[in-house]
Amino acid sequence: MGSSGAGHRGSGQRLGITDPISLSGPTEYDVMKTLELEKFLQEAGLYESQEESLNREEVLGRLDQIVKMWIKSITRAKGLDEQLVQEANAKIFTFGSYRLGVHGPGADIDTLCVGPRHATREEDFFGELHRMLSEMSEVSELHPVPDAHVPVLKFKFSGVSIDLLYAKLSLFVIPEDLDVSQDSILQNADEQTVRSLNGCRVTDQILRLVPNIQNFRTTLRCMRYWAKRRGVYSNVAGFLGGINWALLVARICQLYPNALPNMLVSRFFRVYTQWRWPNPVLLCEIEEGSLGLQIWDPRRNPKDRYHLMPIITPAYPCMNSSYNVSSSTLRIMSEEFQRGNDICEAMEANRADWNTMFEPYAFFDAYRNYLQIDISASNADDLRSWKGWVESRLRQLTLKIERHTYNMLQCHPCPCDFTDKSRPFHCSYFMGLQRKQGVPVNEGEQFDIRLTVDEFKHAVNIYTMKKSGMEIYVSHVRRKNIPNFVFPGGVRPSRPKSTWDMRRATELRMERSPESKAVLNVSAEDGNKRRREDSDPNPGYPIRVGCPPAPSLEVAEVGLTTVSTASLPSIKGYELHDNGVGELGTRMVENAGSENSKEVENLAIEKISAVPYVESQSLTEELESDVGYKNDPNEIPKSAKNSNVVSLTSDVGAPSTSSGKVSNSPASLCMEPGPEELEVWLADLLPFVVFHLSEQICCCYCLCCTCFLHVDFLFYLFREAC
Numbered sequence: 001m002g003s004s005g006a007g008h009r010g011s012g013q014r015l016g017i018t019d020p021i022s023l024s025g026p027t028e029y030d031v032m033k034t035l036e037l038e039k040f041l042q043e044a045g046l047y048e049s050q051e052e053s054l055n056r057e058e059v060l061g062r063l064d065q066i067v068k069m070w071i072k073s074i075t076r077a078k079g080l081d082e083q084l085v086q087e088a089n090a091k092i093f094t095f096g097s098y099r100l101g102v103h104g105p106g107a108d109i110d111t112l113c114v115g116p117r118h119a120t121r122e123e124d125f126f127g128e129l130h131r132m133l134s135e136m137s138e139v140s141e142l143h144p145v146p147d148a149h150v151p152v153l154k155f156k157f158s159g160v161s162i163d164l165l166y167a168k169l170s171l172f173v174i175p176e177d178l179d180v181s182q183d184s185i186l187q188n189a190d191e192q193t194v195r196s197l198n199g200c201r202v203t204d205q206i207l208r209l210v211p212n213i214q215n216f217r218t219t220l221r222c223m224r225y226w227a228k229r230r231g232v233y234s235n236v237a238g239f240l241g242g243i244n245w246a247l248l249v250a251r252i253c254q255l256y257p258n259a260l261p262n263m264l265v266s267r268f269f270r271v272y273t274q275w276r277w278p279n280p281v282l283l284c285e286i287e288e289g290s291l292g293l294q295i296w297d298p299r300r301n302p303k304d305r306y307h308l309m310p311i312i313t314p315a316y317p318c319m320n321s322s323y324n325v326s327s328s329t330l331r332i333m334s335e336e337f338q339r340g341n342d343i344c345e346a347m348e349a350n351r352a353d354w355n356t357m358f359e360p361y362a363f364f365d366a367y368r369n370y371l372q373i374d375i376s377a378s379n380a381d382d383l384r385s386w387k388g389w390v391e392s393r394l395r396q397l398t399l400k401i402e403r404h405t406y407n408m409l410q411c412h413p414c415p416c417d418f419t420d421k422s423r424p425f426h427c428s429y430f431m432g433l434q435r436k437q438g439v440p441v442n443e444g445e446q447f448d449i450r451l452t453v454d455e456f457k458h459a460v461n462i463y464t465m466k467k468s469g470m471e472i473y474v475s476h477v478r479r480k481n482i483p484n485f486v487f488p489g490g491v492r493p494s495r496p497k498s499t500w501d502m503r504r505a506t507e508l509r510m511e512r513s514p515e516s517k518a519v520l521n522v523s524a525e526d527g528n529k530r531r532r533e534d535s536d537p538n539p540g541y542p543i544r545v546g547c548p549p550a551p552s553l554e555v556a557e558v559g560l561t562t563v564s565t566a567s568l569p570s571i572k573g574y575e576l577h578d579n580g581v582g583e584l585g586t587r588m589v590e591n592a593g594s595e596n597s598k599e600v601e602n603l604a605i606e607k608i609s610a611v612p613y614v615e616s617q618s619l620t621e622e623l624e625s626d627v628g629y630k631n632d633p634n635e636i637p638k639s640a641k642n643s644n645v646v647s648l649t650s651d652v653g654a655p656s657t658s659s660g661k662v663s664n665s666p667a668s669l670c671m672e673p674g675p676e677e678l679e680v681w682l683a684d685l686l687p688f689v690v691f692h693l694s695e696q697i698c699c700c701y702c703l704c705c706t707c708f709l710h711v712d713f714l715f716y717l718f719r720e721a722c
């Protein structure tokens, strides 16, 4: 493994959009802790064996041969001349966790097949190639998904899971040394091709933009494992997936180019605990490009303004990779970042170790009340498609519950699904429910969410490919009645272990109470109350929900304790340069370890995370877009655009666009709707409109006059109405 030196691209070389925060190299402590971390990750089984890795290489070699055979065969079948048949070529590229070098045993290989202009997606890729694969003995579980946002052929080849995408280029012949990173490759490409190429282009860019690939890999492995243990690894559930974690870690590597993984992990938590979302995380400038493809730009695209945690991909066309994040999942992740930060500080004081960091989140101990969503189908194939659909809708349930209870009830989706082995073709999902902290408990108050649940079930049941046997059932369960099949080995642990989270919860209770004795009594009462509540028979609806039994960690106070860039104080001769952090890093090396250096670092983090994306755009561009608006009657007037941006950013404690000053107003993330929250709000407000706001597609269908409405227009109406 070895984590220092290899792949280094020169000390302090600037690879990001700002200067690094610190050029500090490792201390003895960092070296020791990094070795410990690598050992920990090894022992956790995160690295595959050499045998497995050779098998993967063989599989990739075979796949490349297969697509080459395929392209010759379809070229001949199309009656093209013999020279073209001879030259016909297709090629495979890898991307995702395998290409980044952070995959674990059993992970899939994300693969892209690139073919020439005459090889079509529908007939040749999903037709002939699919047929060829289906006849091969090494291939199993072949499952084409041609209608997905990014169409994919899923299968196993010699036991290795493969996701195979297809890109149809405008070239007649695909050269063997094709470089997919050049933008010209996107010329005349259809939308699916652009999206399919994106994975490879993004992965390659990430590897180019980090200063030390080996340190990036170890840190990313650590963060991916941590996120899985803490229940925040899942794109579909509204947390972050592989690509998002990779981008977040890559940015930290840019900001601390000489740091070892131990320090990178600690700075990951420090930076993202203080980050002023929704300011975006960027690895490089967002290029306009010359092909006119849509890029992430909250000034121009109204829907981009509602992204709560933008993490922007670094290859043209740059997009937000984390549009699924909602205010609830952002809240949960912010709490987790805070926990990680606390543990890193405790590690430095020898009060915690890597085991503490990776303690699993005790989801089924954390709440008193849960929603259980059971789904079933008639066979394995139906269950797979039913699951895919239901999982894509579950975020809506979270949003609807929070919205319909005026944000007094908070929902925590568990990203895993659970299977009861005694029930075939069935699986269950769970969501924790709790009263928002600070909302007063009125005796006997109940939340009736029956209508919300019915609405959700209705939205799920309109699945266009629904078959008989596809069922969904939603029930309210108390902690005590959580079924045993969710626990490892099917047995509920008799007593939860003493964990960091439990100790922290006790400390928090102590802090809140002036006398520890009183606190202990309260805790005992809590325990009794918990037992009484747990012993209730199945409560059904409505739900009586208390505050969390053991209060979870405080929500990270994004924007509460930070300082305005307009009035950055100077600290003992340290200067912050106007254009970024300037020489800050070099100065910090001299002062490594001192309290001052931490303060300076925090100010630098503050400054970097507080630069709003809109501010970084030039005035010229604004003028240009003005001209554009005059010519385009569908565009929202500039005054409306700016007021939208200002209200969005200032609401969450981020800087205003007009003055460039940082607002220190308290974060009110829960109040700020993301695109999906808007979908829920709008669907509530305008029942005659059916909304479909998935991924890139934003269209509304008006049932009264059967016409499509422009969603930008509806967003505009909505903002004005509020």
Ligand SMILES: Nc1ncnc2c1ncn2[C@@H]1O[C@H](COP(=O)(O)OP(=O)(O)OP(=O)(O)O)[C@@H](O)[C@H]1O
Pocket (backbone or CB within 6 Å): 095, 096, 097, 098, 103, 104, 107, 108, 110, 198, 199, 200, 202, 203, 235, 241, 242, 243, 313, 320, 321, 322
């Ligand atoms: N929301 C997204 N935005 C942009 N690209 C994405 C997104 N989701 C997936 N991708 C692309 O597809 C690749 C593969 O996705 P996948 O879900 O397999 O994650 P991964 O990084 O390979 O991690 P894992 O080991 O969990 O498979 C990503 O690395 C990324 O390039």
Ligand SMILES: [Mg+2]
Pocket (backbone or CB within 6 Å): 096, 097, 098, 107, 108, 109, 110, 242
């Ligand atoms: Mg993958």
Ligand SMILES: [Mg+2]
Pocket (backbone or CB within 6 Å): 096, 108, 109, 110, 163
């Ligand atoms: Mg995949």
